[in-house]
Amino acid sequence: MKFWNSKLKNSTEYIPGEQPGDVDTYIKLNTNENPFPPSKAVLDALRNSCNESLRRYPDPEAKDLRSAFAAKNGLKAENVFVGNGSDEIFSLIFRGFIEGTQTAAFPYPSYSLYNTLAEFNGIKYETVNLGKNFEYNMDGFLKKKYSLAVIANPNNPTGTLCGIKDIKSFLGKFKGLLVIDEAYNEFYGDTALDLVEDFDNLIVTRSFSKSYSLAGLRIGLAVACSDIIKGFLKIKDSYNIDRLALAGALAALNDTKGFNYNIQMLRNNKEYMEEMLQALGFTVVPSRANFVLVKHGKKKALELYESLKEKKILVRYFTSPAVSDYIRISVGTMMEIKTLVKELSVILEA
Numbered sequence: 001m002k003f004w005n006s007k008l009k010n011s012t013e014y015i016p017g018e019q020p021g022d023v024d025t026y027i028k029l030n031t032n033e034n035p036f037p038p039s040k041a042v043l044d045a046l047r048n049s050c051n052e053s054l055r056r057y058p059d060p061e062a063k064d065l066r067s068a069f070a071a072k073n074g075l076k077a078e079n080v081f082v083g084n085g086s087d088e089i090f091s092l093i094f095r096g097f098i099e100g101t102q103t104a105a106f107p108y109p110s111y112s113l114y115n116t117l118a119e120f121n122g123i124k125y126e127t128v129n130l131g132k133n134f135e136y137n138m139d140g141f142l143k144k145k146y147s148l149a150v151i152a153n154p155n156n157p158t159g160t161l162c163g164i165k166d167i168k169s170f171l172g173k174f175k176g177l178l179v180i181d182e183a184y185n186e187f188y189g190d191t192a193l194d195l196v197e198d199f200d201n202l203i204v205t206r207s208f209s210k211s212y213s214l215a216g217l218r219i220g221l222a223v224a225c226s227d228i229i230k231g232f233l234k235i236k237d238s239y240n241i242d243r244l245a246l247a248g249a250l251a252a253l254n255d256t257k258g259f260n261y262n263i264q265m266l267r268n269n270k271e272y273m274e275e276m277l278q279a280l281g282f283t284v285v286p287s288r289a290n291f292v293l294v295k296h297g298k299k300k301a302l303e304l305y306e307s308l309k310e311k312k313i314l315v316r317y318f319t320s321p322a323v324s325d326y327i328r329i330s331v332g333t334m335m336e337i338k339t340l341v342k343e344l345s346v347i348l349e350a
């Protein structure tokens with residue numbers, strides 16, 4: 001740590017879900033990746049982009065992808081920014097859109113990377129607790145003069161949602177910058193994108209990691225008023241998105257049929273998984289994402305996590321007190337869900 005600065009020394013490390021070296025020997029339901037592969041159209045576009053043009057830098061402003069996303073969603077390209085995953089966008093927000101003297105607010109429990117990135121960037125933050133059933137309490141974000149609030153919608157790890165009506169009425173009262181993280185939006189809809197036209201203090205982020213099955217490609221988007229987008233373009237690394245990622249994401253956006261098919265399969269599998277888990281006696285938190293947070297009266301969450309891992313099934317266990325009674329399970333393929341349910345019933349009987 002000899003050369004680490006104080007922000008680096010004093011911040012809490014973000015611990016992502018395990019990515020074991022021998023990942024293919026596991027049923028991996030711990031990081032909310034999409035269980036289905038990218039569509040053929042996307043893989044073809046990626047293969048076709050593996051050519052001589054890789055010697056050239058990519059478009060620093062990702063204009064084609066921004067225009068395509070804007071056209072698809074009734075926006076203007078000047079309202080769209082492309083980041084290296086939505087994680088990069090959060091990092092840029094803490095670097096460029098809040099002062100070190102100001103305070104941010106995040107929900108708890110939520111995506112703890114917000115906390116880590118705020119710390120790395122020397123930003124103070126407070127947390128606002130979700131309710132008893134993990135519902136959002138937006139009034140909690142009005143208790144103090146927060147300069148920035150980041151809300152995952154649906155939330156991770158709970159899968160719970162803040163309704164668009166509530167977001168709209170919150171924006172009527174909140175004077176800081178509101179970031180709505182819609183990484184899991186496309187599975188069930190209900191987006192805040194349309195509000196960007198009316199509120200210049202709103203940033204909506206999207207991810208290609210979940211619904212587009214492209215976690216490995218690293219593409220995220222921010223949608224906001226053109227002034228905020230100009231700020232993002234100024235602060236980002238010069239070529240933050242590589243040529244392959246741009247090509248793959250563009251093909252994914254254009255492949256509406258493949259996208260809809262993927263989402264429908266995911267929803268069917270989620271419904272099946274929820275039914276089977278309930279039949280095993282699990283309490284399932286109602287989720288609007290591609291994962292569910294569950295607990296069981298007969299077995300501790302840590303024991304469930306460890307027993308499943310022994311059987312080569314990875315789920316997510318959190319030590320954080322609000323959710324330490326639960327495990328979070330990403331929706332898998334039908335085969336994966338069937339194996340999970342079979343192994344869980346053995347574990348619960350033991």
Ligand code: PMP
Nearest residue numbers: 085086087111152156183207209
């Ligand atoms: N937001 C939330 C709420 C998430 O759970 C995740 C993934 N863990 C992300 C953002 C990160 O998305 P990306 O892969 O686009 O960086």
